[in-house]
Amino acid sequence: AQSVTQLDSQVPVFEEAPVELRCNYSSSVSVYLFWYVQYPNQGLQLLLKYLSGSTLVKGINGFEAEFNKSQTSFHLRKPSVHISDTAEYFCAVRVYGGATNKLIFGTGTLLAVQP
Amino acid sequence: NAGVTQTPKFQVLKTGQSMTLQCAQDMNHEYMSWYRQDPGMGLRLIHYSVGAGITDQGEVPNGYNVSRSTTEDFPLRLLSAAPSQTSVYFCASRPRTSGGNNEQFFGPGTRLTVL
Numbered sequence: 001a002q003s004v005t006q007l008d009s010q011v012p013v014f015e016e017a018p019v020e021l022r023c024n025y026s027s028s029v030s031v032y033l034f035w036y037v038q039y040p041n042q043g044l045q046l047l048l049k050y051l052s053g054s055t056l057v058k059g060i061n062g063f064e065a066e067f068n069k070s071q072t073s074f075h076l077r078k079p080s081v082h083i084s085d086t087a088e089y090f091c092a093v094r095v096y097g098g099a100t101n102k103l104i105f106g107t108g109t110l111l112a113v114q115p
Numbered sequence: 116n117a118g119v120t121q122t123p124k125f126q127v128l129k130t131g132q133s134m135t136l137q138c139a140q141d142m143n144h145e146y147m148s149w150y151r152q153d154p155g156m157g158l159r160l161i162h163y164s165v166g167a168g169i170t171d172q173g174e175v176p177n178g179y180n181v182s183r184s185t186t187e188d189f190p191l192r193l194l195s196a197a198p199s200q201t202s203v204y205f206c207a208s209r210p211r212t213s214g215g216n217n218e219q220f221f222g223p224g225t226r227l228t229v230l
Contacts (some may be wrong), residue, residue, distance in 0.1 A: 032219075043223045049218065103160075103219060105157040
């Protein structure tokens with residue numbers, strides 16, 4: 001069965017520090033990988049996605065993620081966070097193949113940036 | 116484009132009441148979905164539709180009905196609300212392409228409380 005694991009439910013970090021939000025997935029079929037961000041009391045918006053090609057993907061707001069097929073990971077990173085990055089971040093995997101085509105979300109990681 | 120819109124933003128129901136959560140999109144997307152978001156559980160798919168007149172169950176369909184009479188609208192019905200349905204509900208849409216490598220657009224959410 002396919003699944004997405006975000007091990008950290010909450011990540012506190014000081015402003016201007018680097019951050020990494022971890023995401024691992026399990027799937028026996030082809031996948032596309034996504035990171036979504038949800039600001040307080042808002043819907044989800046796409047941060048970045050990996051479809052194919054270069055394993056390092058750059059997204060909005062200075063975030064980037066690296067696809068590691070051997071470790072089945074897609075960790076999100078930012079070298080220097082701002083207060084405005086405080087939000088919940090969801091990793092998602094679209095699995096497809098044969099009759100399967102579904103988007104599976106992780107449980108989310110709350111990034112709490114402190115001054 | 117307004118994107119994906121949802122009404123109402125907030126709703127309080129008593130156990131046993133019925134209601135319909137509205138969702139509309141103006142991007143001519145074929146695919147539409149309903150998710151519920153609960154703390155520590157990420158987003159779980161309730162129902163989805165691949166086009167007008169076609170709907171199917173997701174991961175947690177019990178207690179919910181949907182219909183898709185037009186491309187634009189995808190209402191979610193609670194026939195007899197239960198406290199377990201207290202959640203934040205998100206509607207999403209995306210265009211139909213092979214492989215599923217496209218972005219899913221989310222509405223702002225409906226926060227439902229069932230007493």
